[in-house]
Amino acid sequence: MSSIRFIMVGGFLGAGKTTTIARLAHAYQSQGLKVGIVTNDQATDLVDTHTLRSQGFEVGEVAGACFCCNFNELTSTTAKLDECGRPDVILAEPVGSCTDLVATVVQPLMQLFGDRFDVAPYGVILKPSHGRRILSGEAKAGFSPKAAYIFKKQLEEADFVLINRADELSTEELDELTRLVASEAPDVPVLRISAKTGDGFDAFLELLDQRGDFGRRILDLDYDIYAEGEAELGWLNMSLTATSASEFVLDELILDIVNRLRISLAEAAAETAHLKTIGLWDGFHGVANLVSSDSAAVLSLASDCKTKSAELVVNARVAIDPEQLQSQVEAAVREACGARDVQVVIRQTQSFRPGRPVPTHRISQSELGA
Structure with a gap:
């Protein structure tokens, strides 16, 4: 049997991951592909799961911990989606306060389940409202340096970064965000999209369809800072x-x-x-x-x-x-x-x-x- 294309789209809390996942799902369905979705949260009763199911998608939920800390539940949830009708594509939305997902999710899937999953390049959505403040080093960035550390590490491990809400930003604002991302994560491709309108999604889909040497940006991560940053929320x-x-x-x-x-x-x-x-x-x-x-x-x-x-x-x-x-x-x-x-x-x-x-x-x- 052919492997299932596994696409995980990361990004900070409120970056627009659910809207992006829904638009991607519709795009793949329009190609005649079967799509399954896996959402993720530290607790049950996730709005994102209700939202996606209400739109008619097959959705499995990994609750109680992030994908990295509940990896076995991630793989068993994808297996349940497989039992319901083998999907061609699985779209996964990790917890927005998580990072180190290349080392703890992408690579383990490739190495342990390479016969089952064809893992796509890992894209991270930039949240403009906090991105500009955090990456420019504003004193009133809204979060402590420890929480901002997570935000920055998410960009560093990405195969490509998506600047979302492009329809709401001026050319100058988009250029500034692109420069800030480049200074934080050099050599990481940047794409401008709007999950709401679909602008930029053709190029986004082309990126996701690529095969090659992806998912290799293993972070040098301080888990003490990471844990303290998450615990501030x-x-x-x-x-x-x-x-x-x-x-x-x-x-x-x-x-x-x-x-x-x-x-x-x-x-x-x-x-x-x-x-x-x-x-x-x-x-x-x-x-x-x-x-x-x-x-x-x-x-x-x-x-x-x-x-x-x-x-x-x-x-x-x-x-x-x-x-x-x-x-x-x-x-x-x-x-x-x-x-x-x-x-x-x-x-x-x-x-x-x-x-x-x-x-x-x-x-x-x-x-x-x-």
Whole structure:
């Protein structure tokens, strides 16, 4: 049997990985290929999984740890997708706060499962809102040097870097980001794309279709700094049910929740890495998100529906204590629902700081060879 093309697209929290994965999936399906998707999170109830499944994709989720620390779950999840109908392509979206993925995921897949997977070049999406601040060394970059260390290392190990949201940036801003990436990660090709509009995706697909000497940028990584940088983020996944005696506009509710959090987190001087809320009802789904503290909350996917009942999921990744984050999310949810006479029942909340990464496998530079 022919091997499955395995494509992993990395990037920092809020870089646009899910939107990119969805557009790639549609592109491959239009070529007559079967596509499977694997999402990844430190906890269950991931907005990205709900979003992709709501678009009709076959999605497996690796929850509880990143791909590198839960490598066996990654391979077993891909096997389950295979059982459901052998995919030609598997698209994988790793946790946005992870790095060292070439040594702990790409190379182990190549060396241990080379007969099963044909691994594509590893692309990393640059998040412009934090990229400019972190790479230019601004004093108010939003994250500590330890968290910024992760951001920079993600670029360093990439086979190519994608500057996303090109449709929202001027030529001057795109040129500046290209220069900053080149100074941080010399000799790494840079491509400008828009996951929202599809600009640049033809060239992106050409890059992904290449075969050759890829996935060899093994990092010289300080795991103490890496672990401390991840642990600075408060991590929250919350699922809840909203009901009302009269209809409410689902999109307005989820956007209001994100807006209220944007304001309260800014008042607490807590930098947002990413914040997502999805609302689901009877085949309809809407998504609102916030990608940084200095950007606006947006309705990234409209449900265009009114309902008396909906399931909501909130994911928040913020530089703040997890208990304080949970308190702020609960307050925003209750205030937004209360303003519409909507009753809310919180079914589950997971709030924590990520633990120290302990990879299942790690291929060293000496093992890889010169």
